[in-house]
Amino acid sequence: MKFLVLSDSHGNLAGVKEAVKKYGKNADVIIHCGDSRNEAEWLMENCADSSVVCVRGNCDWGCNLDTVEFLTLAGKKIMVTHGHLFSVKYGLDNLSYSAEENGADIVFFGHTHMPTDEMVGNIRLINPGSASSYERNCATVEIDDNGNVLVNHLKIPG
Numbered sequence: 001m002k003f004l005v006l007s008d009s010h011g012n013l014a015g016v017k018e019a020v021k022k023y024g025k026n027a028d029v030i031i032h033c034g035d036s037r038n039e040a041e042w043l044m045e046n047c048a049d050s051s052v053v054c055v056r057g058n059c060d061w062g063c064n065l066d067t068v069e070f071l072t073l074a075g076k077k078i079m080v081t082h083g084h085l086f087s088v089k090y091g092l093d094n095l096s097y098s099a100e101e102n103g104a105d106i107v108f109f110g111h112t113h114m115p116t117d118e119m120v121g122n123i124r125l126i127n128p129g130s131a132s133s134y135e136r137n138c139a140t141v142e143i144d145d146n147g148n149v150l151v152n153h154l155k156i157p158g
Contacts, residue, residue: 001074002026003141004050007033007082007110008130010059013042015131019138019156020047027140029073033110033128034082035059057082057110070102074143079104083111083127096120106149108141115139115153124149131156 004027009016016032016039024030030050032040034057043052056065069080079099086095088111099107106124113130115137129137136156143149 001028001143003028003108003139003143004030005033005108005126005128005139005141006031006036006039006131007108007128008035008057008113008132009039010035010130010132011038012132012136013039014158015136015156016042018158019131019136022157023138023140023154024050029053029071031080031108033057033080033108034065034067034084035110037061037063039131040065053080055080055082058084070104075147076105076143076149077103079107081107081109083109088112088127092116092118092120092125096123096125099123099125106141117151117153124151126151129153 004024027050030052032054034055037060040054056063056067071078115129116127118125128139140152
């Protein structure tokens, strides 16, 4: 199963479109980890070939998206959140504790704008970076038939 993971696009719809064009062609699921109100709407309306999961970030005012979503895909329980409610700018402990309490194997999160791929205990914590920063980052994630999780952090062209 293949994922395109985005976060923190902060109104940069062009960056999201470019990431989908370049890296989302074969994605089964496109995930946006928040700070993306308009971009989330665009993804949900224009990416019918993939499942789209978006959560609300700390800059998504007036948005009715949930702050945390749980999915079970490819034999893994996946937690999707922005991260601000777990104080991820000060460490990943609160996020990993919540993931463990909820039985998650993988967490996709944002908020820090820093690409991250860490194991905390048995939980894989993945932040794609920011689709709006000057470096414009995203991640592709693949869960193979053996349950291995392969993460690639990528630059969004443009």
